[in-house]
Amino acid sequence: MASFSGCFPERIFGTLGELECDGMNEIRYYDFLKNRRETLTPAQLLKVLDLRGHGGGDFGLVESFVREIALAGQRVDKANYLKTGPLETFNSHLYVFAAEHARKTGKVVNIQEFKREFGVKDFS
Missing domain, CATH: 1.10.287 (Helix Hairpins)
Incomplete structure (x- = not known):
């Protein structure tokens, strides 16, 4: 149950494994083939992803997009956040x-x- 907690846990099942996110700080991965569990934080994910895809450009686009959504409606100087116009x-x-x-x-x-x-x- 997630009511009043402010977070929305997610669970995704695939053919080779399972992802579970607490909605805040951790992503847990279970590999069905290797019978192994791993817990990652967002900071660790950045290292794992190595900012692949167009030399990190894809990551930068997604990061800017997500930040823009997160700041929607807030009175913040978005010029510090938006990378391109x-x-x-x-x-x-x-x-x-x-x-x-x-x-x-x-x-x-x-x-x-x-x-x-x-x-x-x-x-x-």
Whole structure:
């Protein structure tokens, strides 16, 4: 029972193991094949994950997203928390599209010409 406690324990069963979270500080893992239990804290998980995925970028995106949700409605200076805004996000995607275009055509892309060719306004 979790009423009035402020935490919501979760339990997930898979074919190879089980995850149990107390909703606050610990994640317990049970490996069915090895018959082994392990308890991890969020700090330990960061070490285990090694911030994989785009050099830690994926973790950073998720961390920023979760922090933004957690701070919703609070009066905090979110500028200290948000890593990028819409302009940075737009430009980073534009550069990826330009790089992909260069890869497919085998030609160096001038980003200003690329923007003009596709009708992208300069928002900077």
